[in-house]
Amino acid sequence: MTAAELPQPHRTADVRRPTLNAVAARAGVGRGTASRVINGSPKVSARSRAAVEQAIAELGYVPNRAARSLVTRRTDSVALVVPDAETRLFSEPYFSEIIRGVSAGLAGAGMQLLLVLARDATEYARLATYLSAQRVDGVLMMAVHSDDTLPDRLEELAVPTVLAGRRSAAEPLGHVRADNAGGARVAVEHLLAGGRRAIGTITGPLDMDVARARLDGYREALRDAGLTADEDLIAPGDFTEEGGRAAMRGLLRRRPGLDAVFAASDVMASGAVLELRAAGLRVPHDVAVVGFDDSIVARHVDPPLTSVRQPLQEMGRTMANLLLDEITHRGTGHREVILPTELVVRESA
Numbered sequence: 001m002t003a004a005e006l007p008q009p010h011r012t013a014d015v016r017r018p019t020l021n022a023v024a025a026r027a028g029v030g031r032g033t034a035s036r037v038i039n040g041s042p043k044v045s046a047r048s049r050a051a052v053e054q055a056i057a058e059l060g061y062v063p064n065r066a067a068r069s070l071v072t073r074r075t076d077s078v079a080l081v082v083p084d085a086e087t088r089l090f091s092e093p094y095f096s097e098i099i100r101g102v103s104a105g106l107a108g109a110g111m112q113l114l115l116v117l118a119r120d121a122t123e124y125a126r127l128a129t130y131l132s133a134q135r136v137d138g139v140l141m142m143a144v145h146s147d148d149t150l151p152d153r154l155e156e157l158a159v160p161t162v163l164a165g166r167r168s169a170a171e172p173l174g175h176v177r178a179d180n181a182g183g184a185r186v187a188v189e190h191l192l193a194g195g196r197r198a199i200g201t202i203t204g205p206l207d208m209d210v211a212r213a214r215l216d217g218y219r220e221a222l223r224d225a226g227l228t229a230d231e232d233l234i235a236p237g238d239f240t241e242e243g244g245r246a247a248m249r250g251l252l253r254r255r256p257g258l259d260a261v262f263a264a265s266d267v268m269a270s271g272a273v274l275e276l277r278a279a280g281l282r283v284p285h286d287v288a289v290v291g292f293d294d295s296i297v298a299r300h301v302d303p304p305l306t307s308v309r310q311p312l313q314e315m316g317r318t319m320a321n322l323l324l325d326e327i328t329h330r331g332t333g334h335r336e337v338i339l340p341t342e343l344v345v346r347e348s349a
Contacts, residue, residue, distance in 0.1 A: 016058040032249050077112040078323060079136045081127065081150070083143055089117065092239065093268055093295035094312060098164055100140060101316020109198070109324055111137070118150075127154055138323045140164070146207045160326035162319050163211050163312035165300065166336075174326060174334035176318045178310035180210050183341030184217025185261050187308050189289045190343055192225050196260035196288055200233040202247040204264045204271060214264045214292060237268045244271025250278055259287055260349065266291035266298045266307055273301055290348035303347035 021130040029048050029133035036044050037052040042051075058119030080102055082089055082106030089095045100113070106113055106195040114136060123334045128150055130200070131139060136162035141151060154161045155173060155270035181309045193201050204211030223268040244263060246272065251258060254344045263269035273283050281287050283303060292297055318337050326334075 008258065018061040020061075021103055022059060022060050023055045026059060026082050026110045032348040050334045058063070059236060060184075061198060067304045070336035071211035075113055075135060076110060078138050078140060078320075079114045079116055079131065079138045080108060080140045080141070081116050081118060082125065083118045083141070083145070083148065083150070092265075093297060094239075095142065095292060096317075097295070097312035098316040101318075102140060102320045103316075104313070105317035107321025108323070109320075110153070111324075124150065131159060132157055138162070139329045140319050140323055143206070145205070146209065160276040160323055162323040162326065164315060164319060165208070168209060171209075171336075172334060174322050174336070176315050176322065176337045176339065177210070178315065178339050179341050180213035180310075181217035181220070183215040183292060183343075184262065184311065185309035185342070186217075186343050187292070187306075188218050189225075190345070191260040191288055191290060192221065192263065194260075194288060194349065198233070198255060198258040199227075199260040199262065200235065200255065200258045201229075201253045202235050202244055202251075202261060202263040202268050204237060204239050204268075206236065218262055230255075237264065239265050239267060241267050241271040241274075244268030245275045246271075248272040248275035258273070260289070261287060262292075264292050264296045266301075266305055268292045268303045269305055269307070269348075270297050273303075274306075284347070284349050290343075294344045298344070298346070301348070306340050306346045306349040307344055309344050311339050315339060 003197045020034055021031055026281050027034060027048070028051060033044060033048050034052050037049050042228070063067040080099065082095065095254050103113060116127060118127045121158045131154060139154055140162055142164040144151065144163050144165055144167050148167055151161055151163060151167070161173050163171070163173055166175045169282050188199060199222065203215050206212055206215070214235070222229045233251065235250045237243040237247045244267065245267065248261065251261065258289070261272055269289055273289055274284055276287050276289070282309065289305065291305045294307040298305035298307040318339070322335055322337065
């Protein structure tokens, strides 16, 4: 859902169903004992626990989540916030793989996952108000930008929060990211080893740490090889296919003799390949291309893309685990997890 569609409190129908008192009576225990069993308290004898559990099964009792949350201060739900347009959410494999990993990580914890898209400043403000009201136990955020203030607001409110990536090297919140600089460095070293020397790059938005880190890795590899990362070989992109095509056109206009391109995502790399083909250039014979993500896009481009693999589902699972740990053990400090990358060589380079 979008931030504009966040659920609001509503009245429920008066449907008769088994009560906690009925469970206690059927089990032959006090109401307090039945409540402790339902809430997972260890301060109940094995005999009483078995009796209550049998009564629950016989009566078909379902705990009242709203009433329980008043006691436990828990909602048993987690928000996954994507501050971007839904077109990117459904067109880029990065998002779907992270979400799949998050879902798997939360599966055994009894947590509901609330997916929220915040597309503009108005929806972002509404989202901040919603989260400030403690409607969820924790928040996961993707695609964070350096000027993003929502994580700071959540930290002020002591809402457990974990990010996919970070806003800067000084990020105070727990976060999970791939070794972006290292992955980019290995990609460019592979191109250099193949005899390429005029190597361009298509970056992501440079207000995102992930894009800056991949650009740093590109520059480091060239510097270590005694080459200069000329500014006319660096083209800004936006992690979309059309952005990759536009950046590739700019590179060809400025440096028609370039012989390789490292793109900061597979989606942009696919756009670059299309633009090279439109210009009458062959991949990899005339221009080699390497992407980043090793997504399904890499395997379906013609020719299949050499790409840097980042473990997206593992990132999602790790994010979920970090958040569950923060929810359970508040005040234990935020953690940073960096997952390794590897180069997957295919036919484009």
